[in-house]
Amino acid sequence: MTAGFFSSRWVQRPDHVTELDGGLPQGFRAAGVAAGLKAGGALDVGLLVSDGDATTSAARFTRSGVVAAPVQLCRERCDLAHLRAVAVNAGNANAATGVPGFESAGATQIAASRLTGIDPAGVAVGSTGVIGVQLPVDRVLSGLEAARELLRPDGDADFAAAIQTTDAFEKRAALRVALPSGEVRLSAQCKGAGMISPNFATMLCFVQTDAALDPATADLLLGVTVKRSFDRISVDGQLSTNDTAILMCSGASGVTVAPESPDELALGEALDALLRQLALLIVKDGEGSKRVGRVVVRGGDGETVERAARAVANSPLVKAALHGGDPNWGRIAQAVGGVLLDVPVDLDIAIEGVPVCEAGGVRAYDEQALANAVAGTEVEYAIGLNDGEARAETEVFFSDLSHDYVSINADYRT
Amino acid sequence: MTAGFFSSRWVQRPDHVTELDGGLPQGFRAAGVAAGLKAGGALDVGLLVSDGDATTSAARFTRSGVVAAPVQLCRERCDLAHLRAVAVNAGNANAATGVPGFESAGATQIAASRLTGIDPAGVAVGSTGVIGVQLPVDRVLSGLEAARELLRPDGDADFAAAIQTTDAFEKRAALRVALPSGEVRLSAQCKGAGMISPNFATMLCFVQTDAALDPATADLLLGVTVKRSFDRISVDGQLSTNDTAILMCSGASGVTVAPESPDELALGEALDALLRQLALLIVKDGEGSKRVGRVVVRGGDGETVERAARAVANSPLVKAALHGGDPNWGRIAQAVGGVLLDVPVDLDIAIEGVPVCEAGGVRAYDEQALANAVAGTEVEYAIGLNDGEARAETEVFFSDLSHDYVSINADYRT
Numbered sequence: 001m002t003a004g005f006f007s008s009r010w011v012q013r014p015d016h017v018t019e020l021d022g023g024l025p026q027g028f029r030a031a032g033v034a035a036g037l038k039a040g041g042a043l044d045v046g047l048l049v050s051d052g053d054a055t056t057s058a059a060r061f062t063r064s065g066v067v068a069a070p071v072q073l074c075r076e077r078c079d080l081a082h083l084r085a086v087a088v089n090a091g092n093a094n095a096a097t098g099v100p101g102f103e104s105a106g107a108t109q110i111a112a113s114r115l116t117g118i119d120p121a122g123v124a125v126g127s128t129g130v131i132g133v134q135l136p137v138d139r140v141l142s143g144l145e146a147a148r149e150l151l152r153p154d155g156d157a158d159f160a161a162a163i164q165t166t167d168a169f170e171k172r173a174a175l176r177v178a179l180p181s182g183e184v185r186l187s188a189q190c191k192g193a194g195m196i197s198p199n200f201a202t203m204l205c206f207v208q209t210d211a212a213l214d215p216a217t218a219d220l221l222l223g224v225t226v227k228r229s230f231d232r233i234s235v236d237g238q239l240s241t242n243d244t245a246i247l248m249c250s251g252a253s254g255v256t257v258a259p260e261s262p263d264e265l266a267l268g269e270a271l272d273a274l275l276r277q278l279a280l281l282i283v284k285d286g287e288g289s290k291r292v293g294r295v296v297v298r299g300g301d302g303e304t305v306e307r308a309a310r311a312v313a314n315s316p317l318v319k320a321a322l323h324g325g326d327p328n329w330g331r332i333a334q335a336v337g338g339v340l341l342d343v344p345v346d347l348d349i350a351i352e353g354v355p356v357c358e359a360g361g362v363r364a365y366d367e368q369a370l371a372n373a374v375a376g377t378e379v380e381y382a383i384g385l386n387d388g389e390a391r392a393e394t395e396v397f398f399s400d401l402s403h404d405y406v407s408i409n410a411d412y413r414t
Numbered sequence: 415m416t417a418g419f420f421s422s423r424w425v426q427r428p429d430h431v432t433e434l435d436g437g438l439p440q441g442f443r444a445a446g447v448a449a450g451l452k453a454g455g456a457l458d459v460g461l462l463v464s465d466g467d468a469t470t471s472a473a474r475f476t477r478s479g480v481v482a483a484p485v486q487l488c489r490e491r492c493d494l495a496h497l498r499a500v501a502v503n504a505g506n507a508n509a510a511t512g513v514p515g516f517e518s519a520g521a522t523q524i525a526a527s528r529l530t531g532i533d534p535a536g537v538a539v540g541s542t543g544v545i546g547v548q549l550p551v552d553r554v555l556s557g558l559e560a561a562r563e564l565l566r567p568d569g570d571a572d573f574a575a576a577i578q579t580t581d582a583f584e585k586r587a588a589l590r591v592a593l594p595s596g597e598v599r600l601s602a603q604c605k606g607a608g609m610i611s612p613n614f615a616t617m618l619c620f621v622q623t624d625a626a627l628d629p630a631t632a633d634l635l636l637g638v639t640v641k642r643s644f645d646r647i648s649v650d651g652q653l654s655t656n657d658t659a660i661l662m663c664s665g666a667s668g669v670t671v672a673p674e675s676p677d678e679l680a681l682g683e684a685l686d687a688l689l690r691q692l693a694l695l696i697v698k699d700g701e702g703s704k705r706v707g708r709v710v711v712r713g714g715d716g717e718t719v720e721r722a723a724r725a726v727a728n729s730p731l732v733k734a735a736l737h738g739g740d741p742n743w744g745r746i747a748q749a750v751g752g753v754l755l756d757v758p759v760d761l762d763i764a765i766e767g768v769p770v771c772e773a774g775g776v777r778a779y780d781e782q783a784l785a786n787a788v789a790g791t792e793v794e795y796a797i798g799l800n801d802g803e804a805r806a807e808t809e810v811f812f813s814d815l816s817h818d819y820v821s822i823n824a825d826y827r828t
Contacts, residue, residue, distance in 0.1 A: 065759040066751025066774070072758075096747045096761075098775020131744025132776045236730045238745075239752030316650045316730065316815070317823055324824030330545025331652075333510045337480025338653030344486075345479040347510075360480070361512020362546045401730070401824070406817050409731055410738030 005173045006273065008280045009378060010294055010397070014269045020174040023154045025185035025210035027052050027250030030155035032162030035143025037091030037129070037136060045143030046162035048086040048206060049116050049151060050250045056212075057083035058219035059124065060226050062243035068095035069105040069135075070125040071242060077109065079121040081215035083248055086206055087112035087144055088126040090163050090191075094135040095127075095241040104137040111141045115148040126204050126244045128165055128191065160189035163204050166408070167193045171281045177209075177270040179263045182255035184211040186270055192282040193235070203230060205245040205278060211267060212251030217259050221268050222247040229275035233397045235286035236405070237314035247271075283397050288404025293322050293379050294397050297336075300385040302392040304340065308385065311339040313398035322379060323400035327370045329356045332381060340385075348384035359386065419587045420687065422694045423792060424708055424811070428683045434588040437568045439599035439624035441466050441664030444569035446576030449557025451505030451543070451550060459557030460576035462500040462620060463530050463565060464664045470626075471497035472633035473538065474640050476657035482509035483519040483549075484539040485656060491523065491535060495629035497662055498536040500620055501526035503554050504577050504605075506543040509655040518551040525555045529562040540618050540658045542579055542605065574603035577618050580822070581607045585695045591623075591684040593677040596669040598625040600684055606696040607649070617644060619659040619692060625681060626665030631673050635682050636661040643689035648812045649700035650819070651728035661685075697811050702818025707736050707793050708811050711750075714799040716806040718754065722799065725753040727812035736793060737814035741784045743770045746795060754799075762798035773800065 006013040013019075024030060028050050032043040059080045061071045074080070087108055094101045105125050113120040127135065150158070160172040171190040176183060185208075192203035213221070226245055257263040283292050295312045297305040312318055315335040321328040329349050336347060346360035352373035356365050373379075420427040427433075438444060444462040451458040473494045475485045488494070501522055508515045519539050527534040541549065564572070574586040585604040590597060599622075606617035627635070640659055671677040697706050709726045711719040726732055729749035735742040743763050750761060760774035766787035770779050787793075 063755040064748070064751035065754030065757045066747045066761065067758060093744075096744060096771055096774060096776055098773070101775070131748060132771065134776070238729060238731055238748060239755075241748055241751055315652060316819070317652055320820055320823035323820070326824070330507075330510060333480045334478070334545065334652060334655055337478035337655055340479030341477040341653075343479045344481060347480065357510055357546065359512070360510060361515070362510055362548070401820060403817055403820050403824075405730070406734055406737070406815060406820055409734035410740070410815070410817075 006277050008277060011273055011277045011280060014273055016178040016266055017270045017273060018176040020176055022157055022174045024156050024187050025208050025250060025253070027210050027252030028208045029151040029153055030159035031147040031150035031152065032155065032158030033143050033146045033150065035139045037089055037139055043158055043162040044090045045140055045147060046088045046159040047112065047144055047147035047151065048159055050084045050248050052250050052252055054212070054251045055082065055084045055248055056215045056218050057081060057246060057248045058215065058222040059083065060222060060245045062240055064239045064241050066096065066241050068093050068127060068242040069097055069101035070094055070127045071244060072102060073105040073109060074124050077121060078124055082122055083124050083246060084118045084122040085112055085116050086124045086126060086246060088163050088204065089140050090128050090165050092129040092133060092135050093127050093131045093242050096132045097134055100134055104135040107137050108140055111144055115144055124246055128163060128204055128242055131241065156187055156189055163189065163191045165191065166287065167191050168285050171278055173274055173278070175270060175274060177267060179255060179257065179266045181263050182253065184209055184253045184255050184267070186274060188274055188278060190278045193285040193287055203240060203243045203282060205230065207247045210250045210253035212256040213249040214259070217257060217264060218247055218249050221271055225268065225272045225275045228272060229279040232395060233279045233283045234313045235283060235399045280397055283399045286399025287408045288402035289399035290402060291322050291377055291379055291400045292397060293381060293400070294395060295381045295383065296393065296395045297383045297385065298393040299390060300387040300392055301390045304385065304387065305392045305394045307339045308336045308383065309394050309396040311335045312381065313396040316401050319398065319401035323402050325375050327351050327374045332383065333357060336383060346386050348386060350382040352380055420691050422691060425687055425691045425694060428687055430592040430680055431684045431687060432590040434590055436571055436588045438570050438601050439622050439664060439667070441624050441666030442622045443565035443567055444573035445561040445564035445566065446569065446572030447557050447560045447564065449553045451503055451553055457572055457576040458504045459554055459561060460502045460573040461526065461558055461561035461565065462573055464498045464662050466664050466666055468626070468665045469496065469498045469662055470629045470632050471495060471660060471662045472629065472636040473497065474636060474659045476654055478653050478655050480510065480655050482507050482541060482656040483511055483515035484508055484541045485658060486516060487519040487523060488538050492538055493535040496536055497538045497660060498532045499526055499530050500538045500540060500660060501558055502540040502577050502618065504542050504579050506541060506547060506549050507545050507656050508541040508549040510546040511548050514548055518549040521551050522554055526558055529558055538660055542577060542618055542656055545655065570601055570603055577603065577605045579605065580701065581605050582699050585692055587688055589684060589688060591681060593669060593671065593680045595677050596667065598623055598667045598669050598681070600688060602688055602692060604692045607699040607701055617654060617657045617696060619644065621661045624664045624667035626670040627663040628673070631671060631678060632661055632663050635685055639682065639686045639689045642686060643693040646810055647693045647697045648727045648810060649697060694811055697813045700813025701822045702816035703813035704816060705736050705791055705793055705814045706811060707795060707814070708809060709795045709797065710807065710809045711797045711799065712807040713804060714801040714806055715804045718799065718801065719806045719808045721753045722750045722797065723808050723810040725749045726795065727810040730815050733812065733815035737816050739789050741765050741788045746797065747771060750797060760800050762800060764796040766794055
């Protein structure tokens, strides 16, 4: 896991961050067990606990209008600034399950509360897996009982395994972060191979630090870094019913990160690099994906560059061309034009630094050199909208569209 | 071509409409020739002419912000209410070609004007094919000269062939329409196998009638029927740079269709059925497509039902499930939720008439019966948003997502 966690050219490991072999920050324990929700005895129920009363937290959830029961429960019944435990399962998303599903999420929260001695409002729940099937809640509760017995400081690997569904590889990191006021630890366990996976929903990400943060600072840091990471990726443009990101801060290191301090900046940089790399790993693991694209759009207002970048990232034609190593920039132009209705635009387009289209017209370029440039595993597209004085800029990372994506999603049950 | 043009269960042939073997309405002549734009000597330049001075017309174009030169030329230099000729080519979209591309479109219009004796403003131009490559305009002009010599009343088949690109089958019809005031003819030549095809752009549709319509009536009828046909389909959610639909009315039948008359209603019904069936043929021909889906969304405001229906029609997960014959309704719920942000919705979902989700929760159903119901070539999804008093309803037709779509679009140049 550790060697080369920061593997993308689009993420720089800050100098004050060191990769570790694993393990949770001080004050945290975790476990993962096999409770029979996944076939074949794989780990599928996880429990994560912060031992200290002073733990603070922050959370972000999917904005979907169709929300899974555990997300609804967290929003309605948790104190999101003081979460001390997370109870999760894979194999079933507990989404589109109605009132019975909400009751199952509630039962999971209550059971985890009793097992850990933490107030129910301090226990978050999360699920990932098939949509529209009732959660086998008895198995989840038995799993939590077993997990409680296995809680340990290096339980992060098992916990991470217990939240995976179709993930082809682990998405987990443990970091040492040198802040001006002292050294802290930062760790994360994440899953996702699509905004939604075949029949399975969700991106989940749990982050822990032993730095001490007040809830507002935790919320600010998580909010900003989620916006620059999980909000900027797309496998298939499909927003999940279950997306959940939770940051927990035990304070057990004794290092306090004050608002607007150099410590906050340094921890923010570390968290930013961590979440961006995790987000890129999700894109890389996008079902059947072979290449990761980055589209950067400049020169319009904020909403326009966002729509243009999403249009390129979600275009099946652009994604198929990326998969095939085809520098087919006509599709980029088409995708942008398709969302900027009734307003003529004269695009600049460059692929891997090679200008191919200037002010709306084709520009001479070396076809073979361009073909070579898009043969790697990461391809960058730069688009200029030339929209008068507007100067906004945004980026979206996206996976390609492959035969395996179709196989995984079409042939799954046949 | 004729036998069973009206092949979808979602389009009814009106009783006053009869299918013919082909041929253009009175007053029209057409031709298609091979001018060397496509490989292998296939037809690729077409010319269509209405002989009468009294010809009226109406046109609709893509709303893309990235517009092909011929579309820009038609908008800027044509009298769209009095078009008498159409000069088209396949094999090159003349899109993203800048000023030289616009000049090529202008040269095509002027040449067709000289060849037919029709004022330039009465000559529409259209192109379809590769984006970002300059149009070989000399070949187009030579092709038009040859086509002029071949113009004939039954030239519609060659004209239709000359606008095809990746189409797997012809999209053409010739109809007899019994109006209260007399009999008229209606014909159409259409192409498209995607809103955009592999490296090739466009939906083109040319419609002719020998009824006499004033331009406002022609515009009204085309506008309404395009909204109910080509505006309601999606192969891949990718708006083309070149989409063009033109209705021409020669008046040569001597039957006048007055505004707000029973004749207008009857012709409108015929045109509506014609364009809806053509649109469904485009979806059916969607690259690699095996099944056509229809999603009907009810019970929100107009904008909300539209966004929900488009989200389902363009979801790669829904489309892959349709391809695999998998009644995976969790993906329908996810797709709808993904565009109705921050507003909880409790969906009703039925597939082929089988209710599977009610007020947001799974409902018991016979899995095998449902699997059988989605095994056919047309699958219908009905979604209720249960959004208070709002009662809007809309529909979108869409193709599935197949291995062949990826092959066509990823492996095209490799």
